[in-house]
Amino acid sequence: MTQQILLASLFILFLQKWLFENTLVYKQYDQVKDILRQMNSLVLVNYYNNRNHFSSYRSFRFDLSKSQVQLNETYCNQSDTFKFYHPDIVLKDIHTTRDTDDLTQEIVQSISFIKITNYTEGKIKNKSVVPEVLTIPFNYYDSYLTKTNTGLSAMCLFQKHNHMRGRQQLAYKNELLNNYYLYVDRLKKMPEICSTNVTYIPKSYRLWLKDECSAFFEYINTPEYEQKFQKQGPQFISKLGLEVHRGAGITMLFQKETQQLIKEYQNGQNCGQISKYVIAQKYINNPYLFKGHKIEFRIYFIIASTYPLIVYAYDSSLIRRCATPFDKFSLEKSSHVCNTAIVKKKIEGQDLDEDKQFFISWKLDYLQELLLKQKKIKSKKWLEEYLYPKIHTTIQHLIMSTQHFFDIDSKLSEFFGVDFMLTDDLQIYVLEVNSNPQLLKTTPERVVQNTKLVKDILEIQVAYLRSKYVRLRSLIKSFLANQPTIQKFEKDFKEAYKDKLEPEFPISSNNLFRKIVDKNLKDSKAYNDLIQTKCIL
Ligand SMILES: *[C@@H]1O[C@H](CO)[C@@H](O)[C@H](O)[C@H]1NC(C)=O
Ligand SMILES: *[C@@H]1O[C@H](CO)[C@@H](O)[C@H](O)[C@H]1NC(C)=O
Ligand SMILES: *[C@@H]1O[C@H](CO)[C@@H](O)[C@H](O)[C@H]1NC(C)=O
Ligand SMILES: *[C@@H]1O[C@H](CO)[C@@H](O)[C@H](O)[C@H]1NC(C)=O
Ligand SMILES: *[C@@H]1O[C@H](CO)[C@@H](O)[C@H](O)[C@H]1NC(C)=O
Secondary structure: OHHHHHHHHHHHHHHHHHHHHHHHHHOOOHHHHHHHHHHHHHHHHHHOOOOOOOOOOOOOOHHOOOOOOOOOOHHHHHHHHHHHHHHHHHHHHEEEOOOOOOHHHHHHHHHOOOOOOOOOOOOOOOOOOOOOOEEEEEOOOHHHOOOHHHOOOOOOOOOOOOOOOOHHHOOOHHHHHHHHHHHHHHHHHHHHHHHOOOOOOOOOOEEHHHHHHHHHHHOOOHHHHHHHHHHHHOOOEEEEEOOOOOOOEEEEOOOHHHHHHHOOOHOOOOOOOOOOOOOEEEEEEEEEEOOOOOEEEEEEEEEEEOEEEEEEEEHHHHHHHHOOOOOOOOOOOHHHHHOOOHHHHHHHHHHHHHHHHHHEEEEEEEHHHHHHOOOOOOOOOOOHHHHHHHHHHHHHHHHHHHHHHOOOOOOOEEEEEEEEEEEEOOOOOEEEEEEEEOOOOHHHHHHHHHHHHHHHHHHHHHHHHHHHHHHHHHHHHHHHHHHOOHHHHHHHHHHHHOOOOOOOOOOOOOOEEEEEEEOOOOOHHHHOOOHHHHOOO
């Protein structure tokens, strides 16, 4: 009996406290709005501010910023205030959008989805309006970052976007290579051991740079090159830079193709005059073979935040094989380059056939079993102890070589897929990095896998957003109770705005993403101890 009374009075006390706090907050509506406005202003000054970018300078491809969404100066003030008073919008629901009609749209639609009407159809010039409840825009295009009509005020305190600027520094082959070589140079000034794992890109010549171009043509005119070519087959492939993916723009430098290149560059005479982003890259001609075919595997990773830098890599991986059996002398491109685009051309068939035929597995475990059977490895922990660390540290180096291009902000994130090849002696090389990789629905299995993948990404987005929301909300309440100095306001805000998971929003244990970078942690711990403290830039 007494226990019940105690419980009841405790409950009443709790209710009173809750009512008191909340009415207090409602009474202070104008102050709340003002605090949020000040926070937004701090963000504009200290973090990503799209207003700085879209007018004078754009390095984005226009066709990656298509959607027409209208926002105005008051959008974030309204959206943030609305969410402050309706915590369920952030803490219970997911309000997301997808601008393209694809599998990802079907998936996010099944979770929670806001349809933003397309008013641009026909002659109507009206632009769509973004709803205030939007929390996790999951668009294909990055217009929220780049278009003038959205740029004014897109991305509020309580939103997490799936794009960021700087992603093309990884995704464009020419930039990837530039960044790799700059990184290699910087590492040369550090202890020698720091360069150990930075060998994931085969020797390359950037033909738009006069010196490297000349060196390349000099080399292919040597007897050494000629001898190797006769004995080992093609020595180089050429790749086009910028955003060319899925096998397009890749040429095996067989005899005829080499002659064409020699002609185009006048055997090196034209070096320095041709600014096209052509890369000549050493061809790795000892691939690991699956039933006689070369294979490649794609590892998905997300930059979950850039304030601080947080990166997750996916445990499942798309393993594919080349269309035709590998032979280093084969003149078939599809024997050397296993890419969907090329494979499709080769088969003249449906995506479906292609996918079934060339898709090997969704798990690297399969590779381990195969290697065990073939006695190429002995340990059943090979994946955990060798391959995953190798993959993860390669992604860490990819990030380290490009991180200075990322805008620092906890509102930003990005999704990537990196294609690796495996050599016969079990080394890995990066073939290319795709941002926004396509998620196909070619087979029922692929739909299941990709659905899990998108849900896993969203879970991470949501967990970080909710964590930040809870921190900022309690900060606002504390500011209402005790008016802070400007310094304290700024300092506390910057701390609360930093992405990190609060204990009440853990990532579920069956989420297949694993954290591989977390700059909330110190020194080599930030890199799961895969990169030594003295090697961190
Ligand atoms: C909305 O917030 C911005 C800062 O993000 C501020 O410059 C602007 O004055 C605010 N507008 C209103 C109407 O409060
Ligand atoms: C800005 O947008 C809000 C809601 O989307 C609207 O209520 C308001 O009138 C707009 N303000 C201007 C100046 O267009
Ligand atoms: C909106 O409509 C225009 C005109 O029909 C079309 O070009 C555009 O692709 C549509 N956008 C979306 C996101 O559906
Ligand atoms: C477009 O905007 C005009 C003027 O603001 C309005 O009268 C009209 O109803 C709008 N059309 C649509 C389809 O929303
Ligand atoms: C090289 O990578 C391995 C993982 O493959 C890691 O264990 C090792 O610490 C790295 N070495 C250096 C010097 O970073």
